[in-house]
Amino acid sequence: MTPSVVAMTIIFGIILVGAITGVYAGFRRQMSLEQWTVGGRGFGLVLIWLLMAGEVYTTFAFLGASGWAYSRGGPTLYIVAYLTLAYVVSFFILPRIWEAGRKFSLHTQADFFQQRYGSKYLAALVAVVGFLFIIPYLQLQLTGLGLIVQIASFDAISRPLAITIAFIVVAGFVLSSGIRAVAWVSVLKDTLMLVAAFSIGIGVPYHYFGGIKPMFQALVQAKVQHLTMPGSTATMGHTWYISTVLLTSLGFYMWPHAFCSVFTAKSGNTLRRNAVIMPLYTITLPLLFFVGYTAILVTPGLKNGDLALLSTVRKTFSPWFLGLVGGAGALTAMVPAAILILAAGTLFAKNFFRPLFAPSMSDAGVARLAKVMVVMITALAMYFAIYSSTTLVGLLLFAYSGIAQFFPGVVLGLFWKRVTALGVFAGLVVGVGCDMFLIFTKHDPFHGLNAGFIALCLNLIVTTVVSATTVAEPDRFEEQVATAVAADAVM
């Protein structure tokens, strides 16, 4: 057997095991909208931890982080900071989001806005913005999967074909079993991912330099300025670092799919305990940085930094191990992709199409439309994945800059009575508009600051000012709490 056949067989074997686990997890369960999207709201500490960890370790961490360590250097450190700090933020807001979700049987992020602000237009806007910014994140996963197959097949399978295969597997997986499948495949994915991260993070520097310490000593000799900010970039200094860490750690739980996984939790306390444990999971990221840093010395001159990890693994280890790493990488793309697609499909059907165009549609109809959208959105991301050449981290940062614009609407909605639908609507439009303008006119970073962060500040100001000048509406979370308590008292 040639090396490429060995590696590819192992990768597809792992994908197959993942797919079977997924389909089996959904087998014999009635897939109502409630079950398909929020797993019947009964996930305890273990399942919720798996689901949330499953969302974190995407291809972005696996290939993107090592790729940026390779091509950018110092600025990559923002990833360790933002992932850790995101859990700090989550401690205070997720339990409140969960409470609202439980009380009003919410399925999606837009439901949350609909319930709090009572405006179907605001909810539809949230759905559209969420849907739009999920696409680059999904594109990231498909691109990653494409890179894996390309490298593991020793360039025998073309990227477009690889991405098409990925698309079929992912869409089939989501359609058959919903969110429960995703949580269970996460078990397989995270086990493989941990094994891969530890063995290559330690093994690669050891193989070439006899350890991590000598590797860094050699790197310091060769390229000392690469290791601090702005590294090998011109614009990513300390201002960029602070603004990017703030933007992404505040934006982390503003993802539409993050709301879905919050709603699956059994209690608010589960989420708080999660916030204590989860930071520890970030510890695998530096291992992936080690691979990227080693690659600078042993695999220099790659045009695409995102190939650094895989090229180095291919060069260092035997094909079966490349297959194992590739398989782990493939699952780290598939699992998050499935979660993203699920959220996007549901958002489109439930919060955009039905309220605006087909008010009489049944829940079953919504579930059917959501499934059609699964295919559509995956195809769209596949198209972009084949034709674009942005780095993986670049894609993620773009997606975050848009998604973080939900922060004022969510957090003020939870903690400030005076905030109004009009205020949030105006803030969101200004924030997303400013963000897109700065990015598409190539002004990111803008005077050293992350463009998304500037947009977020503007958004916050507009939301606050417009809310203060419009008539306050009742807080629809509080209102219902009062009735619910009263009903309890009567009984």
Place this chain on the structure above:
Amino acid sequence: MSRNGVLSLLLAFVPFVAMCFSVALWDRVYPLVFGLPFNLFWLVAWIPLTSLSMWGVYHLWNRHEDSRTSPAGKEPPK
């Protein structure tokens, strides 16, 4: 907000200061610690320290919630 509530917010802010705002102070290569450049070592060290802070936050917050659900004005049952 109760004293415990304020304290838990302040404690949660500590990792933000350490990992984000103070970047200019620790973003350097030397001294290498355990073979890692200083900036990487600093951030790695703050991963478990953040977890530890959150453990403290969790306990402070629980006390804060307890004091909210059983207001001090009420007579204890006899």
